[in-house]
Amino acid sequence: MAPPLHVGVAVGATARGRSHERRGALCEDVVRTAGGPVAVAALADGAGSARHARRGAEVATIAVVDLLRARFVDLVAGGPRFARDAILSAVDAAIDEEAARIGAALRDLASTLLFVAVDRDRFLAGHLGDGLIGVRRAGRAELLSAPANGEHANETVFVPTRSGDSDLRLYAGATTGVDGFVLLTDGAADGLWGLRPGSTAREPSPVLERWWAGLDTAPPSEVAAAIEAGLRGPVREVTRDDCGVAVVRRVAFGCGGAARSRELLGRCGRRATRTRSRVLRAWSAGGPDTTIQATARRAGLTVTAVVKHLAKLERLGWT
Amino acid sequence: MPTPRPDLAVRPTDLTPSPTTFLPVVVVVDTSGSMEGAPIRELAAGIEQFFRDVDADEDAREACEIAIVEVGGEARVVRGFAPARDGARVCLDAGGVTPMGEGVTLAVELLERRKRDYSASGLRYFQPWLVILTDGKPTDPTTAAEARVAELVKARKLTVFPVATGPDADLARLEALAGGVKPARLAGLAFRELFRWLSASMSVVSRSRAGTGVALPSSFAWIET
Numbered sequence: 001m002a003p004p005l006h007v008g009v010a011v012g013a014t015a016r017g018r019s020h021e022r023r024g025a026l027c028e029d030v031v032r033t034a035g036g037p038v039a040v041a042a043l044a045d046g047a048g049s050a051r052h053a054r055r056g057a058e059v060a061t062i063a064v065v066d067l068l069r070a071r072f073v074d075l076v077a078g079g080p081r082f083a084r085d086a087i088l089s090a091v092d093a094a095i096d097e098e099a100a101r102i103g104a105a106l107r108d109l110a111s112t113l114l115f116v117a118v119d120r121d122r123f124l125a126g127h128l129g130d131g132l133i134g135v136r137r138a139g140r141a142e143l144l145s146a147p148a149n150g151e152h153a154n155e156t157v158f159v160p161t162r163s164g165d166s167d168l169r170l171y172a173g174a175t176t177g178v179d180g181f182v183l184l185t186d187g188a189a190d191g192l193w194g195l196r197p198g199s200t201a202r203e204p205s206p207v208l209e210r211w212w213a214g215l216d217t218a219p220p221s222e223v224a225a226a227i228e229a230g231l232r233g234p235v236r237e238v239t240r241d242d243c244g245v246a247v248v249r250r251v252a253f254g255c256g257g258a259a260r261s262r263e264l265l266g267r268c269g270r271r272a273t274r275t276r277s278r279v280l281r282a283w284s285a286g287g288p289d290t291t292i293q294a295t296a297r298r299a300g301l302t303v304t305a306v307v308k309h310l311a312k313l314e315r316l317g318w319t
Numbered sequence: 320m321p322t323p324r325p326d327l328a329v330r331p332t333d334l335t336p337s338p339t340t341f342l343p344v345v346v347v348v349d350t351s352g353s354m355e356g357a358p359i360r361e362l363a364a365g366i367e368q369f370f371r372d373v374d375a376d377e378d379a380r381e382a383c384e385i386a387i388v389e390v391g392g393e394a395r396v397v398r399g400f401a402p403a404r405d406g407a408r409v410c411l412d413a414g415g416v417t418p419m420g421e422g423v424t425l426a427v428e429l430l431e432r433r434k435r436d437y438s439a440s441g442l443r444y445f446q447p448w449l450v451i452l453t454d455g456k457p458t459d460p461t462t463a464a465e466a467r468v469a470e471l472v473k474a475r476k477l478t479v480f481p482v483a484t485g486p487d488a489d490l491a492r493l494e495a496l497a498g499g500v501k502p503a504r505l506a507g508l509a510f511r512e513l514f515r516w517l518s519a520s521m522s523v524v525s526r527s528r529a530g531t532g533v534a535l536p537s538s539f540a541w542i543e544t
Contacts, residue, residue: 194335207333230329
């Protein structure tokens with residue numbers, strides 16, 4: 001029996017905090033996600049003192065997600081120093097360019113940055129500033145990267161860094177036993193991975209486990225909508241700050257209903273979803289050495305149809 | 320927005336209540352003999368109004384913990400750290416000399432101890448504030464206090480607001496006690512305006528977050544120009 005095929009899924013949402021809402025300011029937390037062979041999520045929280053905080057956070061997340069999607073394998077293979085330099089160069093360059101374009105100072109685009117990228121075998125996560133990164137290891141949520149605050153509550157570090165030996169913390173490793181990640185900005189971390197009363201220990205919220213598990217059975221868009229509803233509702237009530245969350249997980253095909261299948265198989269029509277599903281199951285059942293002809297026989301489809309759908313599945317990241 | 324699937328929805332029991340981030344403030348007030356009469360009455364009225372203003376502010380009310388050190392004859396704590404709502408009335412009596420070095424040392428010790436208490440309880444705090452109000456010059460040695468405050472100010476671990484009241488205040492000594500921060504001179508007996516500005520400033524800090532440049536209110540009606 002061949003192992004089930006998997007695909008990386010990343011979903012996220014943000015919500016404007018009560019403090020910004022009261023002052024009519026924009027939400028300065030930005031999330032960006034991408035699924036596929038390398039599932040990537042990035043969160044940034046624009047610095048409160050930055051005049052273009054939201055734009056800075058957007059630029060940082062776009063730069064890091066694009067880089068990780070394009071060069072994940074190189075970055076992991078090159079080692080931590082290489083990865084750190086490449087990531088900071090890409091983010092700093094994007095901020096430089098944007099600052100020049102809009103005529104702003106670099107500090108006006110400052111933001112924190114959290115990201116994670118995961119393929120079938122490895123992950124690479126990074127964290128600069130406050131907020132936190134959690135990991136699901138052997139079915140339990142653990143803190144991977146704690147907030148980097150100064151002594152005082154309103155102090156942290158930001159991109160752009162302009163420092164060779166920056167505060168960016170990188171985490172890389174095998175995905176063996178690791179089956180999910182969560183990124184939280186400081187506002188969301190207050191409620192979702194907060195301090196136990198009277199203690200310095202943080203505790204993950206049970207809802208994180210339900211969101212990870214939800215990706216196994218629900219359409220990703222439904223999990224994203226639930227995260228957004230949670231942030232706009234109860235989570236926002238326990239903090240005044242903007243809130244941002246991203247959840248990443250590699251999921252298997254076959255559980256959940258037609259809506260989930262349709263999303264995971266490329267949002268095609270019902271008939272195409274059914275056909276692609278047959279191809280995927282036949283391909284999976286054939287094991288790693290299976291051929292297109294064998295897959296076509298097993299699926300009861302023509303070789304042409306199998307080639308077309310396998311190409312699409314590969315582009316979607318099914319491995 | 321559609322209602323999420325029940326198992327994906329956030330329930331109140333899923334959340335940790337966000338602990339308050341504290342702003343510890345010590346106000347060192349000169350209550351030496353020269354403050355007798357209208358100055359001490361206006362100072363007391365200003366402090367009472369200060370507590371009312373802080374308590375009325377949604378952000379400052381939870382965050383600010385205010386202690387008061389009186390320097391008149393001796394230095395003593397007349398109010399330990401507490402939220403503004405816990406006892407607005409502080410009895411101040413003018414009399415005696417001005418051991419301001421002792422008063423500032425006591426205030427810094429109070430702040431250091433409070434920070435340790437916060438840390439031990441896993442609580443976060445903003446950079447502490449030290450407000451110094453005096454109408455004269457210190458009558459005791461101030462070298463140690465000056466060095467300690469200067470060290471904290473340089474390390475960005477303390478925000479100091481030195482305010483001189485009356486024409487006889489020694490601005491140079493006050494500046495030295497404030498770690499090199501230039502003192503402001505109070506316009507007449509505008510203690511109420513000063514404390515109103517302080518409470519508004521504390522509100523700004525209380526709602527600041529990482530990376531927020533703290534722009535304090537620019538209404539300086541209390542400063543002599």
